[in-house]
Amino acid sequence: NAGVTQTPKFQVLKTGQSMTLQCAQDMNHNSMYWYRQDPGMGLRLIYYSASEGTTDKGEVPNGYNVSRLNKREFSLRLESAAPSQTSVYFCASRIGNEKLLFGSGTQLSVL
């Protein structure tokens, strides 16, 4: 009954470094999402995956890549981190058009 699990919870990167944020859900949800929190702009959608094997761009996809490895896991990769990517990242999942369930977030700082 873990719900949506994100790792890591905190990360500090230097400009140009790469990293992958992991997200897994154990609720057999078909859709998964990555959002970032921006001051004054709420949550902005980076990428989403409607089902295993498919991914689509959201509002702010530049600088990110995603992989829907299987039904449970949806990872977000920063190939060359930039200070503008300093944010809190939330993963979420749902089934059909039901409510989103969010993970606890990953706080990322890029120096």
Next chain:
Amino acid sequence: ILNVEQSPQSLHVQEGDSTNFTCSFPSSNFYALHWYRWETAKSPEALFVMTLNGDEKKKGRISATLNTKEGYSYLYIKGSQPEDSATYLCAPSPSGYNKLIFGAGTRLAVHP
């Protein structure tokens, strides 16, 4: 990209006041409207998912109404309490799309 507008951007009320805010969205191709409550340093939590024109949903002191023909939803909080302080987000879900785009939110502060 969906044009989702929430107003006001922020709101300060006294404990015990009732308050309401608005979410406006494109009325064409509508399927559902989501409301979420987002407390500082926590994850957003769903309040309501509404699909029918004229629908009204209630959860404790919080209720919401939906007008799909004109493209708006109201969220009401009756007798606000300090623990209601949060950002309230809405997200319309168009028919045939799995994408869920949020408005910028209404930040509510309830003062004792």
